[in-house]
Amino acid sequence: MKNNVLVLNQDYSPLTICTVNRAFLLVFLNKAEMLEADSDAAMRTVNESYPKPTVIKVNRYISVPYRGVVLSRQNLFKRDNHCCQYCGAKNNLTIDHLIPRSKGGRSVWNNLVTACKSCNAKKGDMSLEKAGMRLLQLPYRPTYLMFLRDSMGELRKEWRNYLKSTKVA
Known part of the structure:
Protein backbone atom coordinates (compact mmCIF):
# COMPACT_ATOMS: atom_id res chain seq x y z
CA MET A 1 0.00 0.00 0.00
CA LYS A 2 2.87 2.40 0.70
CA ASN A 3 3.78 2.31 -3.00
CA ASN A 4 0.28 3.05 -4.28
CA VAL A 5 -1.00 6.42 -5.41
CA LEU A 6 -4.61 7.55 -5.68
CA VAL A 7 -5.33 9.00 -9.12
CA LEU A 8 -8.12 11.57 -9.35
CA ASN A 9 -9.86 12.82 -12.46
CA GLN A 10 -9.82 16.52 -13.27
CA ASP A 11 -13.07 16.92 -11.30
CA TYR A 12 -11.43 15.25 -8.24
CA SER A 13 -13.43 12.05 -8.62
CA PRO A 14 -11.35 8.89 -8.01
CA LEU A 15 -10.15 7.21 -11.20
CA THR A 16 -7.85 4.44 -10.08
CA ILE A 17 -4.83 3.50 -8.04
CA CYS A 18 -1.38 3.27 -9.61
CA THR A 19 2.23 2.77 -8.61
CA VAL A 20 4.43 5.57 -7.30
CA ASN A 21 6.67 5.27 -10.37
CA ARG A 22 3.73 5.67 -12.77
CA ALA A 23 2.35 8.62 -10.78
CA PHE A 24 5.74 10.31 -10.66
CA LEU A 25 6.07 9.93 -14.43
CA LEU A 26 2.64 11.49 -15.00
CA VAL A 27 3.57 14.46 -12.80
CA PHE A 28 7.05 14.79 -14.33
CA LEU A 29 5.56 14.85 -17.86
CA ASN A 30 2.98 17.49 -16.77
CA LYS A 31 0.07 15.14 -17.40
CA ALA A 32 -0.95 15.27 -13.75
CA GLU A 33 -0.62 17.52 -10.72
CA MET A 34 0.61 16.27 -7.36
CA LEU A 35 -1.94 17.05 -4.64
CA GLU A 36 -0.43 15.13 -1.74
CA ALA A 37 3.09 13.85 -1.11
CA ASP A 38 4.54 11.39 1.40
CA SER A 39 6.25 13.49 4.08
CA ASP A 40 8.31 10.52 5.25
CA ALA A 41 9.84 9.54 1.90
CA ALA A 42 11.30 11.01 -1.25
CA MET A 43 12.33 9.76 -4.67
CA ARG A 44 16.01 10.32 -5.33
CA THR A 45 18.24 10.46 -8.35
CA VAL A 46 21.97 11.05 -8.35
CA ASN A 47 21.50 14.82 -8.43
CA GLU A 48 17.94 15.51 -7.33
CA SER A 49 15.35 14.64 -4.70
CA TYR A 50 11.63 14.68 -5.56
CA PRO A 51 8.58 14.36 -3.33
CA LYS A 52 6.97 10.91 -3.42
CA PRO A 53 3.34 11.34 -4.61
CA THR A 54 0.42 9.83 -2.71
CA VAL A 55 -2.46 11.64 -4.50
CA ILE A 56 -2.37 13.05 -8.02
CA LYS A 57 -4.96 14.70 -10.27
CA VAL A 58 -4.83 14.31 -14.04
CA ASN A 59 -4.80 17.59 -15.99
CA ARG A 60 -7.32 16.55 -18.65
CA TYR A 61 -10.71 15.08 -17.85
CA ILE A 62 -10.91 11.37 -18.64
CA SER A 63 -14.36 10.21 -19.59
CA VAL A 64 -15.01 6.90 -17.89
CA PRO A 65 -18.07 4.84 -18.70
CA TYR A 66 -20.24 3.90 -15.75
CA ARG A 67 -18.25 1.65 -13.47
CA GLY A 68 -20.68 -0.59 -11.75
CA VAL A 69 -19.66 -3.41 -9.47
CA VAL A 70 -20.33 -6.76 -11.09
CA LEU A 71 -22.65 -8.98 -9.09
CA SER A 72 -20.56 -12.03 -8.27
CA ARG A 73 -20.18 -14.39 -5.34
CA GLN A 74 -16.83 -12.83 -4.36
CA ASN A 75 -18.15 -9.26 -4.58
CA LEU A 76 -21.22 -10.17 -2.54
CA PHE A 77 -19.03 -11.71 0.18
CA LYS A 78 -16.80 -8.63 0.07
CA ARG A 79 -19.80 -6.28 0.43
CA ASP A 80 -20.98 -8.27 3.46
CA ASN A 81 -17.47 -8.41 4.96
CA GLY A 132 -38.42 -15.22 12.48
CA MET A 133 -35.01 -13.95 11.39
CA ARG A 134 -33.49 -10.48 11.19
CA LEU A 135 -30.64 -9.06 9.15
CA LEU A 136 -27.59 -7.48 10.76
CA GLN A 137 -27.39 -5.07 7.80
CA LEU A 138 -29.73 -4.31 4.93
CA PRO A 139 -28.39 -5.31 1.50
CA TYR A 140 -27.40 -2.53 -0.90
CA ARG A 141 -25.84 -2.06 -4.29
CA PRO A 142 -22.18 -1.08 -3.69
CA THR A 143 -20.49 1.64 -5.69
CA TYR A 144 -17.20 1.33 -7.55
CA LEU A 145 -15.69 3.88 -5.17
CA MET A 146 -16.53 1.70 -2.17
CA PHE A 147 -14.79 -1.30 -3.72
CA LEU A 148 -11.80 0.81 -4.65
CA ARG A 149 -11.58 2.08 -1.09
CA ASP A 150 -12.26 -1.29 0.54
CA SER A 151 -9.86 -3.21 -1.67
CA MET A 152 -6.99 -1.17 -0.25
CA GLY A 153 -7.62 -2.28 3.34
CA GLU A 154 -6.07 0.39 5.57
CA LEU A 155 -6.27 3.69 3.71
CA ARG A 156 -3.46 6.19 3.59
CA LYS A 157 -4.40 9.21 5.66
CA GLU A 158 -3.76 11.45 2.63
CA TRP A 159 -6.52 9.66 0.68
CA ARG A 160 -9.35 10.04 3.18
CA ASN A 161 -10.48 13.51 2.07
CA TYR A 162 -10.74 12.30 -1.54
CA LEU A 163 -12.60 9.03 -0.85
CA LYS A 164 -15.53 10.29 1.15
CA SER A 165 -18.52 8.33 -0.06
CA THR A 166 -21.43 6.58 1.52
CA LYS A 167 -23.31 3.44 0.65
CA VAL A 168 -25.89 3.50 -2.08
CA ALA A 169 -29.13 2.00 -0.84
Whole structure:
Protein backbone atom coordinates (compact mmCIF):
# COMPACT_ATOMS: atom_id res chain seq x y z
CA MET A 1 0.00 0.00 0.00
CA LYS A 2 2.87 2.40 0.70
CA ASN A 3 3.78 2.31 -3.00
CA ASN A 4 0.28 3.05 -4.28
CA VAL A 5 -1.00 6.42 -5.41
CA LEU A 6 -4.61 7.55 -5.68
CA VAL A 7 -5.33 9.00 -9.12
CA LEU A 8 -8.12 11.57 -9.35
CA ASN A 9 -9.86 12.82 -12.46
CA GLN A 10 -9.82 16.52 -13.27
CA ASP A 11 -13.07 16.92 -11.30
CA TYR A 12 -11.43 15.25 -8.24
CA SER A 13 -13.43 12.05 -8.62
CA PRO A 14 -11.35 8.89 -8.01
CA LEU A 15 -10.15 7.21 -11.20
CA THR A 16 -7.85 4.44 -10.08
CA ILE A 17 -4.83 3.50 -8.04
CA CYS A 18 -1.38 3.27 -9.61
CA THR A 19 2.23 2.77 -8.61
CA VAL A 20 4.43 5.57 -7.30
CA ASN A 21 6.67 5.27 -10.37
CA ARG A 22 3.73 5.67 -12.77
CA ALA A 23 2.35 8.62 -10.78
CA PHE A 24 5.74 10.31 -10.66
CA LEU A 25 6.07 9.93 -14.43
CA LEU A 26 2.64 11.49 -15.00
CA VAL A 27 3.57 14.46 -12.80
CA PHE A 28 7.05 14.79 -14.33
CA LEU A 29 5.56 14.85 -17.86
CA ASN A 30 2.98 17.49 -16.77
CA LYS A 31 0.07 15.14 -17.40
CA ALA A 32 -0.95 15.27 -13.75
CA GLU A 33 -0.62 17.52 -10.72
CA MET A 34 0.61 16.27 -7.36
CA LEU A 35 -1.94 17.05 -4.64
CA GLU A 36 -0.43 15.13 -1.74
CA ALA A 37 3.09 13.85 -1.11
CA ASP A 38 4.54 11.39 1.40
CA SER A 39 6.25 13.49 4.08
CA ASP A 40 8.31 10.52 5.25
CA ALA A 41 9.84 9.54 1.90
CA ALA A 42 11.30 11.01 -1.25
CA MET A 43 12.33 9.76 -4.67
CA ARG A 44 16.01 10.32 -5.33
CA THR A 45 18.24 10.46 -8.35
CA VAL A 46 21.97 11.05 -8.35
CA ASN A 47 21.50 14.82 -8.43
CA GLU A 48 17.94 15.51 -7.33
CA SER A 49 15.35 14.64 -4.70
CA TYR A 50 11.63 14.68 -5.56
CA PRO A 51 8.58 14.36 -3.33
CA LYS A 52 6.97 10.91 -3.42
CA PRO A 53 3.34 11.34 -4.61
CA THR A 54 0.42 9.83 -2.71
CA VAL A 55 -2.46 11.64 -4.50
CA ILE A 56 -2.37 13.05 -8.02
CA LYS A 57 -4.96 14.70 -10.27
CA VAL A 58 -4.83 14.31 -14.04
CA ASN A 59 -4.80 17.59 -15.99
CA ARG A 60 -7.32 16.55 -18.65
CA TYR A 61 -10.71 15.08 -17.85
CA ILE A 62 -10.91 11.37 -18.64
CA SER A 63 -14.36 10.21 -19.59
CA VAL A 64 -15.01 6.90 -17.89
CA PRO A 65 -18.07 4.84 -18.70
CA TYR A 66 -20.24 3.90 -15.75
CA ARG A 67 -18.25 1.65 -13.47
CA GLY A 68 -20.68 -0.59 -11.75
CA VAL A 69 -19.66 -3.41 -9.47
CA VAL A 70 -20.33 -6.76 -11.09
CA LEU A 71 -22.65 -8.98 -9.09
CA SER A 72 -20.56 -12.03 -8.27
CA ARG A 73 -20.18 -14.39 -5.34
CA GLN A 74 -16.83 -12.83 -4.36
CA ASN A 75 -18.15 -9.26 -4.58
CA LEU A 76 -21.22 -10.17 -2.54
CA PHE A 77 -19.03 -11.71 0.18
CA LYS A 78 -16.80 -8.63 0.07
CA ARG A 79 -19.80 -6.28 0.43
CA ASP A 80 -20.98 -8.27 3.46
CA ASN A 81 -17.47 -8.41 4.96
CA HIS A 82 -17.33 -12.23 4.62
CA CYS A 83 -19.87 -12.49 7.42
CA CYS A 84 -23.30 -14.17 7.76
CA GLN A 85 -25.87 -11.38 7.71
CA TYR A 86 -28.10 -13.28 10.14
CA CYS A 87 -25.75 -14.49 12.90
CA GLY A 88 -22.34 -12.99 12.11
CA ALA A 89 -20.57 -16.31 11.46
CA LYS A 90 -17.51 -16.25 9.21
CA ASN A 91 -17.40 -19.95 8.19
CA ASN A 92 -19.34 -22.11 5.71
CA LEU A 93 -20.76 -19.13 3.85
CA THR A 94 -23.35 -19.31 1.08
CA ILE A 95 -25.65 -16.85 -0.63
CA ASP A 96 -29.27 -16.41 0.41
CA HIS A 97 -32.12 -14.80 -1.51
CA LEU A 98 -34.22 -12.63 0.84
CA ILE A 99 -37.23 -13.18 -1.39
CA PRO A 100 -36.69 -16.82 -2.41
CA ARG A 101 -36.38 -17.64 -6.10
CA SER A 102 -39.32 -20.02 -5.66
CA LYS A 103 -41.42 -16.97 -4.74
CA GLY A 104 -40.18 -14.84 -7.65
CA GLY A 105 -37.10 -13.33 -6.01
CA ARG A 106 -34.39 -12.23 -8.40
CA SER A 107 -30.62 -12.41 -8.15
CA VAL A 108 -29.95 -8.71 -7.62
CA TRP A 109 -27.83 -6.83 -5.08
CA ASN A 110 -30.81 -5.81 -2.91
CA ASN A 111 -32.17 -9.37 -2.70
CA LEU A 112 -28.96 -11.26 -1.92
CA VAL A 113 -27.04 -11.59 1.35
CA THR A 114 -24.19 -13.70 2.65
CA ALA A 115 -25.44 -16.42 4.98
CA CYS A 116 -23.87 -19.36 6.78
CA LYS A 117 -25.18 -22.78 5.78
CA SER A 118 -27.16 -23.27 9.00
CA CYS A 119 -28.93 -19.89 8.77
CA ASN A 120 -29.61 -20.45 5.07
CA ALA A 121 -31.12 -23.87 5.84
CA LYS A 122 -33.14 -22.45 8.75
CA LYS A 123 -34.64 -19.75 6.53
CA GLY A 124 -35.24 -22.13 3.63
CA ASP A 125 -37.71 -20.71 1.13
CA MET A 126 -39.54 -18.60 3.70
CA SER A 127 -39.60 -14.84 4.09
CA LEU A 128 -37.58 -13.29 6.90
CA GLU A 129 -40.73 -12.64 8.91
CA LYS A 130 -41.99 -16.22 8.56
CA ALA A 131 -38.61 -17.63 9.53
CA GLY A 132 -38.42 -15.22 12.48
CA MET A 133 -35.01 -13.95 11.39
CA ARG A 134 -33.49 -10.48 11.19
CA LEU A 135 -30.64 -9.06 9.15
CA LEU A 136 -27.59 -7.48 10.76
CA GLN A 137 -27.39 -5.07 7.80
CA LEU A 138 -29.73 -4.31 4.93
CA PRO A 139 -28.39 -5.31 1.50
CA TYR A 140 -27.40 -2.53 -0.90
CA ARG A 141 -25.84 -2.06 -4.29
CA PRO A 142 -22.18 -1.08 -3.69
CA THR A 143 -20.49 1.64 -5.69
CA TYR A 144 -17.20 1.33 -7.55
CA LEU A 145 -15.69 3.88 -5.17
CA MET A 146 -16.53 1.70 -2.17
CA PHE A 147 -14.79 -1.30 -3.72
CA LEU A 148 -11.80 0.81 -4.65
CA ARG A 149 -11.58 2.08 -1.09
CA ASP A 150 -12.26 -1.29 0.54
CA SER A 151 -9.86 -3.21 -1.67
CA MET A 152 -6.99 -1.17 -0.25
CA GLY A 153 -7.62 -2.28 3.34
CA GLU A 154 -6.07 0.39 5.57
CA LEU A 155 -6.27 3.69 3.71
CA ARG A 156 -3.46 6.19 3.59
CA LYS A 157 -4.40 9.21 5.66
CA GLU A 158 -3.76 11.45 2.63
CA TRP A 159 -6.52 9.66 0.68
CA ARG A 160 -9.35 10.04 3.18
CA ASN A 161 -10.48 13.51 2.07
CA TYR A 162 -10.74 12.30 -1.54
CA LEU A 163 -12.60 9.03 -0.85
CA LYS A 164 -15.53 10.29 1.15
CA SER A 165 -18.52 8.33 -0.06
CA THR A 166 -21.43 6.58 1.52
CA LYS A 167 -23.31 3.44 0.65
CA VAL A 168 -25.89 3.50 -2.08
CA ALA A 169 -29.13 2.00 -0.84
